[in-house]
Amino acid sequence: MDEASPAVRWERRTEIPLFIVSLLFLASYAIRVLAHDMSVPWRDVCLAMTYAAWAVFIVDYVIRWRLSGQRLGFLRTHMLDTVVLVLPLLRPLRMVKLYDAVQRRHDQPRLSLYARVITYAGLAALLLGFAGSLAVYQQEHAAPGATIRTFGNAVWWACSTLSTVGYGDVVPVTPGGRLIASAMMFCGMALLGAVTGSFSSWLLQTFSRPGEQRPPGS
Template sequence: MDEVSRQLRWERRTELPLAFASLVFLAMYAVLVLAQDLPTVWRDLCTAMLAAAWVLFAADYGVRWRLSGQRLRFVRTHKLDSVVVLLPLLRPLRVVKVYEAVQRRRGQPRLSLYARVITYAGMTTVLLGFACALAVYDRERGAPGTDMHTFGDALWWAASTLTTVGYGDVVPVTTGGRVIAVGLMGCGLALLGAVTGSFSSWLVQVFSREDDERPSGG
């Protein structure tokens, strides 16, 4: 029990600084991908900030692993955290947890379950779409036979993939780009299912409440 409380205290102390570091990581990666004519000194600075942020993420993972006392079971029970250490570009997805933490600290009431699902899904969609667009554009730009000539093309591809529309006018041609595409397709289906299921459940609840409040005839 003491290990659990120490882990919770650590997470509460570090969630906001690490959320800021994750946004810095995403911003620095975006600069490196989009600003190709950036002077060498600035590119080195961005790379150093990326490395420093990743060291923070890895150190946080190691500390929480140690405090949990779960050993290898920690990896299974914290799948997103484990993946993020290997793919730090996904770290900003943890920012969605900070919103509710800030609400708790300010003493504000929590959103309803349905509002939280839609809010988290919306924030996750924006962050995931932007991150994947950057990663795919970094790999597709200049590849033989590519349809992704600008970052706008990459954003269009990410939007159509996340929404499961898939027009097919812009598709990745590199192996790395296709691996990212498969992951984004799976996330898009999961997010769409979560939002649709939550909205449907909310509608059923509303209609059921209206039926209960309707006076019976007779």
């Protein structure tokens, strides 16, 4: 018998369907941004799909808020969910929960902690980079003095930003583009820190000798 709370059961049942809706949201948004010659009726269809997916996210958030019984405390304990609701292009960050659900069998993860962290970060970076490329391209490609004129430029910029390299050959010039850049920088540092910390911990565990005293906190 499943003794999990109603909120946990709801999340388990809706995680994969919501991921599919997230892909539909990203696909419809991508088509609207990249297909410049698309006819107006098809653009309206894509726009309707985008808003319909967003409505699903809102309904899911409200249901989980009601099931939690936390009222305003739900905002503090589900900060990422709240941010993703306002900025749905950041939904790739929720890939961690989906991947964890897929990898678990009888509550036992199939991958080690270090492998999971690196895999989570890689998947999140891939989807977040694509979403960020779309968003910054939409803001920049037609702006006066912009250096991000093509989607290829946007992808290159997203890769250099998420990796915290920042070559500076292409940079956003619009307020919206710079706001997106700030969010991408923060996410890039967080993902890189997670991977670096996990890899360093794995090295310490792998090469430590039996009986050797580890550094405090490791």
